Amino acid sequence: MSKQALIELRSLFFTYGCHPVLDNVNLEINHGESVGLLGPNGSGKTTLLKLILGQLRPHSGTVKVFGVEAHRLRERYRIGYVAQRATHFNTEFPATVREVVASGRVPRRGLFRLLTSQDYQRVDQALDMVGLSSMCNQPVGTLSGGQQQRVFIARAMVSEPEILIMDEPTVGIDSAAQASFYELLKKLNIKENITLLIVSHEMEGLSSVISRQVCLDKNLCSCNCHSYPAKKMQVSCSKRLAFQYAK
Numbered sequence: 001m002s003k004q005a006l007i008e009l010r011s012l013f014f015t016y017g018c019h020p021v022l023d024n025v026n027l028e029i030n031h032g033e034s035v036g037l038l039g040p041n042g043s044g045k046t047t048l049l050k051l052i053l054g055q056l057r058p059h060s061g062t063v064k065v066f067g068v069e070a071h072r073l074r075e076r077y078r079i080g081y082v083a084q085r086a087t088h089f090n091t092e093f094p095a096t097v098r099e100v101v102a103s104g105r106v107p108r109r110g111l112f113r114l115l116t117s118q119d120y121q122r123v124d125q126a127l128d129m130v131g132l133s134s135m136c137n138q139p140v141g142t143l144s145g146g147q148q149q150r151v152f153i154a155r156a157m158v159s160e161p162e163i164l165i166m167d168e169p170t171v172g173i174d175s176a177a178q179a180s181f182y183e184l185l186k187k188l189n190i191k192e193n194i195t196l197l198i199v200s201h202e203m204e205g206l207s208s209v210i211s212r213q214v215c216l217d218k219n220l221c222s223c224n225c226h227s228y229p230a231k232k233m234q235v236s237c238s239k240r241l242a243f244q245y246a247k
């Protein structure tokens with residue numbers, strides 16, 4: 001029996017009004033992979049993630065997650081999601097780091113059930129994993145961009161997801177913080193056995209984390225990040241990509 005892909009896109013077509021964004025996209029992501037998704041601005045990366053998260057429905061073709069059509073998936077907690085610019089927190093935002101991370105446990109526990117000591121144990125484990133235990137009582141708005149990004153990863157992790165999807169996770173994070181962030185992603189993928197799908201323009205830094213890279217420009221084209229240098233790989237994808245990255 002063939003192994004079932006965790007994420008499976010078949011002949012996917014999506015349009016906003018009369019503006020086609022995704023045209024015949026096919027992609028399979030298997031358990032344990034760490035996939036980088038690259039493409040120029042406006043090429044449909046966030047739209048593709050929204051389809052995988054079941055927030056949008058395809059106009060034709062299929063999007064399956066864990067073998068089920070994405071919009072029908074009931075166990076949403078199986079997918080962790082860190083949105084683009086998740087870290088733009090108002091410094092006055094009153095919640096502490098621990099409270100924000102604990103809120104990520106609600107989808108698994110259920111909306112009307114109080115969190116138990118076991119849930120909080122999981123929260124503390126997630127804080128430890130991202131290296132923020134010592135800051136757990138600080139208001140989240142007072143943290144740096146890189147630290148806030150870790151809060152959002154911990155928040156996604158407490159629901160114990162099998163897949164973690166991140167949209168531009170390193171935007172606004174300085175290069176020193178990026179290096180330790182990439183180490184964290186490697187740990188999640190290899191030690192915690194979590195499948196990763198990461199949208200990023202920073203593929204050079206991410207190349208130590210990802211096992212495969214795909215380029216999107218309405219269609220998808222697959223590239224193996226370990227067999228090509230990043231620039232060459234991007235250029236090979238399409239003329240539009242070549243233009244983008246030659247700048």
Ligand SMILES: Nc1ncnc2c1ncn2[C@@H]1O[C@H](COP(=O)(O)OP(=O)(O)OP(=O)(O)O)[C@@H](O)[C@H]1O
Pocket residue numbers: 016019021039040041042043044045046047048
């Ligand atoms: N809700 C919407 N309604 C109409 N058009 C939209 C909507 N959301 C996105 N678009 C358009 O769809 C196209 C793809 O947008 P999308 O955000 O998926 O691209 P992206 O690759 O994630 O871009 P970026 O790298 O800039 O974040 C763009 O032309 C965008 O203007």
